[in-house]
Amino acid sequence: MKSIQTKNIVFVTGAFVSNNCWDEWIPYFESKGYSAIAPPWPYKEGTVSELRAKQPNDIDLATLTLSELVDHYADIIRKFPEKPIVIGHSLGGLITQIIVNRDLAAAGVVIHPVPPLGVFPYEFSFLKAGWKVLGLFTSLKKTYLMSFKDWQYAFVNEMDLEDQKIAYANSVIPESKTVARGGLTSAAKVDFDKPHAPLLITAGSLDNIIPAHLNRRNYNAYHKNGSILEYKEFPGRNHYVLGQPTWKEDADYILNWLSEK
Numbered sequence: 001m002k003s004i005q006t007k008n009i010v011f012v013t014g015a016f017v018s019n020n021c022w023d024e025w026i027p028y029f030e031s032k033g034y035s036a037i038a039p040p041w042p043y044k045e046g047t048v049s050e051l052r053a054k055q056p057n058d059i060d061l062a063t064l065t066l067s068e069l070v071d072h073y074a075d076i077i078r079k080f081p082e083k084p085i086v087i088g089h090s091l092g093g094l095i096t097q098i099i100v101n102r103d104l105a106a107a108g109v110v111i112h113p114v115p116p117l118g119v120f121p122y123e124f125s126f127l128k129a130g131w132k133v134l135g136l137f138t139s140l141k142k143t144y145l146m147s148f149k150d151w152q153y154a155f156v157n158e159m160d161l162e163d164q165k166i167a168y169a170n171s172v173i174p175e176s177k178t179v180a181r182g183g184l185t186s187a188a189k190v191d192f193d194k195p196h197a198p199l200l201i202t203a204g205s206l207d208n209i210i211p212a213h214l215n216r217r218n219y220n221a222y223h224k225n226g227s228i229l230e231y232k233e234f235p236g237r238n239h240y241v242l243g244q245p246t247w248k249e250d251a252d253y254i255l256n257w258l259s260e261k
Contacts, residue, residue, distance in 0.1 A: 010077055012038075012089070014090025015180065021242045025242065048171065061174060063176070089241070096110050098188070107258060108196075114210060115217065134181055135180075144180075151172060198227070
């Protein structure tokens, strides 16, 4: 298989948080010779405070679908002169797997990803951390904002209280229930048997919303067909992995993996 030649990276943001979660990653990867962007989701342009001010009545975001969101990133990626590397976190990791499955990426890295359709997330911690965004018995024309209490469990467990509060204030924005529900539909499907570009799946031992064994099942779902496929679990990482003090260690592992492919 050819080595990865491109130096272009597209970071794909997950649910619940602003694309500012990549603010330290972009200059770090650029310092290593890459060119990187982290485009926001549709209707998530703006600061955290600006987006929160629209809660819960941002009907454009509220009615966004997962298919539209995937196509949004696919359209951005297609504009590159060569296939870029795509790196996604959480729901962005699901989107990245779909992008890789469409043969649009030179390589994919998925950090604590939401699994594609067919990898059933039966873990209690996943259900506890994520079920509210589905908005059962609530209006799909209104957005969902994760509470601080749910944030503590889903993203920043085991962190100091003050750090949890800072992370919540700096990161959390309203979310689309229809996008979340899309994860339970064919919009979240990939062909696990199809040969694909190099794909790295990472997990964290402390992650509640996307537990490591769920990521391991995601990895195991791919048919071993000669495509480069690797799995790495990091100790001490929760779902706020992009902003934990250890983020640079994760970034270095990804950089080394990319350089060796």
